[in-house]
Amino acid sequence: MIFIKKIGIEILVTILYYSGIPSLFRELIQKNRVTILFFHDPKVSIASRNFRWLSDRYNIISLDHYLAARKKGDMRTLPPKSMIITFDDGHIGNYELLRLVKEYNIPITIFLCSGIVNTNRHYWFKYSELDSSDSLKILSNQKRLNILSESGFYPEKEFGYPQALSKDQILEMQEYVNFQAHTVFHPCLPRCNDEEARFEIEQSKKQLEQDIGLAINALAYPNGDYCARDIQFLQNAGYSCGLNGGHGFNNEKTDLYSLNRLPIGDGDNIKLLAIKASGIWAFLKFFFRTPKTRSTTQMSKKTGTPLYSETGYI
Numbered sequence: 001m002i003f004i005k006k007i008g009i010e011i012l013v014t015i016l017y018y019s020g021i022p023s024l025f026r027e028l029i030q031k032n033r034v035t036i037l038f039f040h041d042p043k044v045s046i047a048s049r050n051f052r053w054l055s056d057r058y059n060i061i062s063l064d065h066y067l068a069a070r071k072k073g074d075m076r077t078l079p080p081k082s083m084i085i086t087f088d089d090g091h092i093g094n095y096e097l098l099r100l101v102k103e104y105n106i107p108i109t110i111f112l113c114s115g116i117v118n119t120n121r122h123y124w125f126k127y128s129e130l131d132s133s134d135s136l137k138i139l140s141n142q143k144r145l146n147i148l149s150e151s152g153f154y155p156e157k158e159f160g161y162p163q164a165l166s167k168d169q170i171l172e173m174q175e176y177v178n179f180q181a182h183t184v185f186h187p188c189l190p191r192c193n194d195e196e197a198r199f200e201i202e203q204s205k206k207q208l209e210q211d212i213g214l215a216i217n218a219l220a221y222p223n224g225d226y227c228a229r230d231i232q233f234l235q236n237a238g239y240s241c242g243l244n245g246g247h248g249f250n251n252e253k254t255d256l257y258s259l260n261r262l263p264i265g266d267g268d269n270i271k272l273l274a275i276k277a278s279g280i281w282a283f284l285k286f287f288f289r290t291p292k293t294r295s296t297t298q299m300s301k302k303t304g305t306p307l308y309s310e311t312g313y314i
């Protein structure tokens with residue numbers, strides 16, 4: 001069954017790729033909008049291929065460039081088909097991106113978990129004893145932590161090797177790379193109680209600024225999940241913007257605390273990259289989401305704000 005599904009997806013991808021729709025989207029819909037992509041931990045050869053392909057077709061700008069245009073209220077300072085490239089979590093493999101960023105002369109933003117960088121602590125969703133991290137994402141934060149603890153994991157546990165970038169690596173990269181916040185330990189924010197969510201949002205900015213000397217103005221919501229309460233905490237903590245992980249583009253009116261990003265898989269081939277970067281894939285996924293997927297895109301009981309988690313990406 002999985003094999004048949006895989007073949008079906010491959011056929012759909014091939015049809016979409018050769019249909020010309022991605023380039024049509026690029027020229028018509030993305031031309032006057034800002035597209036933000038997010039990756040995680042691609043191999044350097046794949047990242048290199050992606051950077052080359054994207055920079056040949058889009059104008060890669062920095063997140064700050066877009067935020068400055070928003071502040072000025074003048075989007076005409078942005079080139080057509082503007083694209084912002086981001087990476088979530090701060091994986092140690094991201095260090096390899098430094099030479100690519102220099103080679104292609106493109107700005108990127110990496111969102112860091114302040115409690116994991118520069119330590120031997122690990123990302124909970126990469127813990128090898130877990131069958132799947134997806135089922136834990138829908139539990140309350142405390143329940144998730146309890147289950148992890150029963151299997152031998154806790155957020156501050158030091159392992160024998162790092163999974164995240166070190167302070168030295170971040171300092172070496174920061175001339176070329178914009179580093180921003182991705183909470184402290186990467187919980188699903190809407191599953192946290194008020195105290196936990198406030199801690200994750202406030203401390204991430206504080207720790208990255210005080211311990212590493214970074215200037216933090218943006219936070220990418222872990223797993224793309226957030227609610228109105230979290231936006232309020234971001235504003236109170238002094239962030240200028242928050243980024244989700246679902247579908248859609250950005251213009252002069254997009255809510256700065258719900259900036260839209262499109263997920264790209266770390267191992268996606270060029271056809272998938274073309275389709276996903278054009279926004280078609282996320283649109284189709286959202287439009288044809290199954291009842292099971294729909295149930296994860298719930299409304300927050302507390303705020304009435306949709307909790308975006310349709311991507312399945314961390």
Ligand SMILES: [Zn+2]
Pocket residue numbers: 088089182186222223314
């Ligand atoms: Zn993440």
